[in-house]
Amino acid sequence: MNEIQPTAPAPAPSRRPARRALLIGVPVTAAALAGAFAFTALTNSGGSGATAATPPPVEAPVVRIETGSTAQLASTVEHIAAAASASKTPEPGPGQYIYIKSKVSYLTISHTGTDKSKT
Known part of the structure; x- marks a missing residue:
């Protein structure tokens, strides 16, 4: 901590590069938009x-x-249960995990008595 010394403040950034970017960027953008409009038309x-x-x-x-x-x-459910209980679940060690990948399907059916649009 004895070697820390205050430093001089950084000089303020110049605004000149921002002006140069605007002077170049605005006309280029306008020309690109005009070209795109003309091409579309x-x-x-x-x-x-x-x-x-x-x-x-x-x-x-x-x-x-x-x-x-x-x-x-x-x-089918009995067959799935027997297959699941036949193998021992591995126990993860420290810093390990078990990844389980599942395939799931969702099906929703809705019947209303008033909807006769298509049969």
Whole structure:
């Protein structure tokens, strides 16, 4: 602590580089915006005066999802439980962790008596 000495304050930064950046940056930005506007106006007009034909919208296909069955649910759950209990869970050591990657699927079905838009 005996070697710490107060230093002289730093000189104030010059404002000249900021002015130079503004003098160059503003016209370059304006020219770029004007060029982009002109390019957009020329490409949207069709070029030779012909109107570009817009294709008609295409109706999206309807995918029907059938309700699943619970016929083999009990045996599947028993099989999963037996496989999970067959292996010993590893114990992490100091500074280690266990990563568990899961695959999950969510399905929501909502039925209302008043919605008859598509069947």
